[in-house]
Amino acid sequence: MQSLVSITDFSKQDILQALERAAEFEANPNQPLLSGKVVATLFFEPSTRTRLSFETAINRLGGRIIGFSDASSTSISKGETLKDTIMMVANYADLIVMRHPLEGAARYAAEISRVPIINAGDGANQHPTQTLLDLYSIQKTQGTLHGLNIAMVGDLKYGRTVHSLLQAMSLFNTHFNFIAPQELAMPKEYKQLLKSRNIAYEEHSELAEHIGEADIIYMTRVQRERFLDPIEYERVKNVYVLHNKMLQDTKPNVKILHPLPRVNEISADVDDNPKAYYFAQAGNGVFARMAAICKLLSY
Amino acid sequence: MKEEKHLKVSAIKNGTVIDHIPAGSLFKVVEILALNRCKSQLTLGNNLESKRLGTKAIIKVADRFFADDEINRIALVAPQAKFNIIKDYEVMEKRTVELPDTIVGIAKCVNPMCVTNHQPIPTKFNVVSKKDVLLQCCYCDKVTDQERLVIIKNE
Numbered sequence: 001m002q003s004l005v006s007i008t009d010f011s012k013q014d015i016l017q018a019l020e021r022a023a024e025f026e027a028n029p030n031q032p033l034l035s036g037k038v039v040a041t042l043f044f045e046p047s048t049r050t051r052l053s054f055e056t057a058i059n060r061l062g063g064r065i066i067g068f069s070d071a072s073s074t075s076i077s078k079g080e081t082l083k084d085t086i087m088m089v090a091n092y093a094d095l096i097v098m099r100h101p102l103e104g105a106a107r108y109a110a111e112i113s114r115v116p117i118i119n120a121g122d123g124a125n126q127h128p129t130q131t132l133l134d135l136y137s138i139q140k141t142q143g144t145l146h147g148l149n150i151a152m153v154g155d156l157k158y159g160r161t162v163h164s165l166l167q168a169m170s171l172f173n174t175h176f177n178f179i180a181p182q183e184l185a186m187p188k189e190y191k192q193l194l195k196s197r198n199i200a201y202e203e204h205s206e207l208a209e210h211i212g213e214a215d216i217i218y219m220t221r222v223q224r225e226r227f228l229d230p231i232e233y234e235r236v237k238n239v240y241v242l243h244n245k246m247l248q249d250t251k252p253n254v255k256i257l258h259p260l261p262r263v264n265e266i267s268a269d270v271d272d273n274p275k276a277y278y279f280a281q282a283g284n285g286v287f288a289r290m291a292a293i294c295k296l297l298s299y
Numbered sequence: 300m301k302e303e304k305h306l307k308v309s310a311i312k313n314g315t316v317i318d319h320i321p322a323g324s325l326f327k328v329v330e331i332l333a334l335n336r337c338k339s340q341l342t343l344g345n346n347l348e349s350k351r352l353g354t355k356a357i358i359k360v361a362d363r364f365f366a367d368d369e370i371n372r373i374a375l376v377a378p379q380a381k382f383n384i385i386k387d388y389e390v391m392e393k394r395t396v397e398l399p400d401t402i403v404g405i406a407k408c409v410n411p412m413c414v415t416n417h418q419p420i421p422t423k424f425n426v427v428s429k430k431d432v433l434l435q436c437c438y439c440d441k442v443t444d445q446e447r448l449v450i451i452k453n454e
Binding site for chain 2: 082083107108124125
């Protein structure tokens, strides 16, 4: 039995199969493969966007949904342990989608559950279906995952989406450009991973000068609370904002991705540029999640 | 030299002598092996001279013998320790400590947001470096190093 807790639970082959499947679902979104199946969506912390995306995916597959969107209305508020909740729900459902504020909660659930678990986010740790939809968006817009130039911008230290995307894209001979303030640079362990796989990367602190070669610009939010020194935040906060005029000399095929929600790191004047892809990217989440669900249930 | 050793910590007839414990780790070893609840004769020596460690600690426990998994539990705090098995005042066997590939329920995960620090779940680590004692949490993936290692108390 396979669960999807981290993107590394999927092999390169698994990822490629899932992306192919996602394209099939996009072409034909209503396929009642889960007819007669029950999927639990357990949101121990609220996340409306992710929950609606999963529930749309399950509905389009013809499955039924049980679950909760906020733990405060459940026995968890009476002190029920995570173990007991998972053991109980695994008796009812064929698959569990869970989001939890604590890191490692989904891995633990996968260890004790008798049905597959999909991690819909465990604190700041992993969110593998976000990575799957990022990969799907990249493949769909570039026609391939191989040999691309990806600029990752903003908070590369704490951003879980960039870490998971890096792990997955390093399977496809990607050239990485890390553009971040020093405080939020890509952690050493991820750079070591790239070295071990002979993957090239560059590190820069200027945004405008280093996006000319990019096929994908992956923007993330630079959050004030990540800085020990507020003066340092004030210094860099506007350095990592993408404006429409900065896209003039970029490649014609470049697409701008963002895991959303955005605050001010992409200026609103970019939204109408055909190179902006972040809203379509979010829409791809449903197909990527349909593919992940079917993969785990062997459909 | 030999005479001096005999004077400092008295010999036991049967049991185990745990030697080459770093001086700062004596009470952690006591904790991990639950020797605080041991009913047999127990001798602890701390801050003794050691050629190898500078200062060291030693534990002599009468009529008590340790299984391999118990021995390896102390590898986190005393990787160079030696277990001398004593029968009738003679050293019958010397056993070294080896850090296992996985560690269950001995150390706390360094990540305050890790599920094991909030739910009744035993910790579990993969040992990613035996030399530097780096433990990667099997749940949250964060790495705990020796400097930030906290041993879970035996209740």
